[in-house]
Amino acid sequence: MKKILGIDVGGTKIVYAMINENGNFLTTPEKTSTPKNIEELISLFKNIITKHENDIDITAFATAGAVNIENTRVDSSTPNLPTGYNSIDFSTLSKKPVFVENDANAAAWAEFKVGAAIGENNTITITLGTGVGGGFIVDGKLLRGKSGRAGEVGSMKIQGRGRVCTCNRKDCFESYSSGTGLKKTAEELALTSKYFKESIYKDKTPKNITTYDIINGLKNNDEYSKAVFETWKNDLVVGLINITNIFDPESIIISGGMGEFINTEEMENKINSEIVVSPVKIKLAKAGNYSGMIGAALLASEKY
């Protein structure tokens, strides 16, 4: 059975572990901070790989950013990673094969192979975190497009309320449905919702209301927090309706930190009452925090 060194590259930390081709961990995942400059990052990668190289068949990276169609490079800018990250040819980091995939794509593959969507050949995983990521499985294959960049659902324009995204474009799905989007909705509703003046947050500066405040407000039955969350959910539903009508998937898997606050049954009913294709199942992710690394390892073991 093949052994894969999985490496998850995030803006703040790098996690790595040995994984077998069934997606099971052979070693406990280890964490380290993401270096701030490119030379240090490359030498960290080399150190991790050298340490494991004799025991593995392949190295698999799950990373932020758009990955090229050959799965060897990141060819977009990645604001949270050192400048020059997109100049790394990952295939040169090891004597053995190296495979790179976008983390949202890899997470979708993990859900399909070992998570919440096993056996569902048409399934979409939406990762709700600081941003919104998407990975699309079409007829049992990962949707990659002409250049490897497919799945950028966070940049789908919805609603038209003119909200400016962190990418400076307007009305990106991500600007509404991410954690950052929830915070922005909280700020907007603090200025417009009739519930704000009765809210437990009425003395806070709207800009300073956090995602955590809103979640906490829900637990305390705060009407303003409920209105914020309802708006956030409705925006999310619009995005999920759109991809359901286009892909006619068996399931949409919700991954990431925001997922735990969603009532999937309620959301499934809302979506199914609006779509023109046949009903879709909405489920929470099951492949865990390391789904990116696991999915990249599983994809790599299919390729090599």
Added chain:
Amino acid sequence: MKKILGIDVGGTKIVYAMINENGNFLTTPEKTSTPKNIEELISLFKNIITKHENDIDITAFATAGAVNIENTRVDSSTPNLPTGYNSIDFSTLSKKPVFVENDANAAAWAEFKVGAAIGENNTITITLGTGVGGGFIVDGKLLRGKSGRAGEVGSMKIQGRGRVCTCNRKDCFESYSSGTGLKKTAEELALTSKYFKESIYKDKTPKNITTYDIINGLKNNDEYSKAVFETWKNDLVVGLINITNIFDPESIIISGGMGEFINTEEMENKINSEIVVSPVKIKLAKAGNYSGMIGAALLASEKY
């Protein structure tokens, strides 16, 4: 070489012809009106098929409506076709194989195989007419989803201006970007645009301004008509940006009557300046008026 009887089923007319597996016509397409009741429609289908059955290998239908995953039935409602249309099991209409595909999907396949997108394994055809249809080619295969209904891009919600679609849902892409959408935009801007009172249509009731009027207005350099068309194009661009970011296609092919009024180069530049994936080409359809029938015939010849 296989011979296919292609039959295109529309709300007002039915067109049929014999086609070979290269997509070339073996007979001149014949037209007949679409019967108003289901018994007459079935007996028309049987008559057409019986007349050709000895000379063909397969019958291929291109039709409005959602087609099941087995390509044997329409399993959605089809308001422009007789009640009971979705009860027809097309496979019983002939002693030889019968294949059914949605007309927008079939048109996309024709563009991919013999039209404007030859050799482009990731390509999308958008049909702009009374409604908006979409057909998606992913890695050289037609996107059909779990139940055959994928590609319902006309129901993608965009803009959020609250426009009510003919399906009674709000903000469908179709309600903005179809011919009907252009007429609706004309009506709205007649009430709000500063150019209307100087327009050649200033004496018309806003509701009665037609798509033809706007196209005619463009030719006459009417500022109001230009503003209407600009708004319509911007709405279309939003929809095309969304599908480009999700699919990362090589091309989007614009099909249908509205296409001839579009400057594809201008539209391509607008889209490419907003997307986060690599650039897409925007082209007009080439497979002609009978692309649905041709695409269905080509798909059928691959299956049988």
